[in-house]
Amino acid sequence: MDCRLGCGACCIAPSITTPIPGMPDGKPAGVRCVQLSEDNLCMIFGSSLRPAVCSGFSASVDVCGTTNEQALWLITDLERVTC
Template sequence: MVIKERSPSAPGSCRAGCGACCIAPSITTPMPGHPRGKPAGERCVNLADDLRCRLWGRPERPAFCAGLQPAGEMCGDDRLQAIAWLSALEQATRP
């Protein structure tokens, strides 16, 4: 997931220092460092210390990640709200 600068008035861009979308959701497809996917709540090994995705723009980036677009409802006012919202969505969509 891309972690770009985000301000409340900039829909469609990520909040710097967040990384919630690289932690909260599960990813069911293989990717570097996660050959069987990534469980919900586990930090992706491709999330750098500055909370930026190391796979951004690379073909190895899962389609799920590329399809997840930041939005006010998902991102909330801060990182904790984003993690809470994505975690709730994960729970609600479990098979």
């Protein structure tokens, strides 16, 4: 599965514990990444500044569902049950 352009759920729902440009302490779950543009595109996609956890993320139906809303719900729930 390819990521749905403009979804952004993986840049909002999970916590990220490694530095992100503009967020030196990472980001808490449910907080929008500062590198997520207004149209929900990663502004550092393909850059060496992008955290490894972000580069290693692979979209799948189990995690992303079939809509952006499902992706936000599913990733939020995964974050909740794994913390």
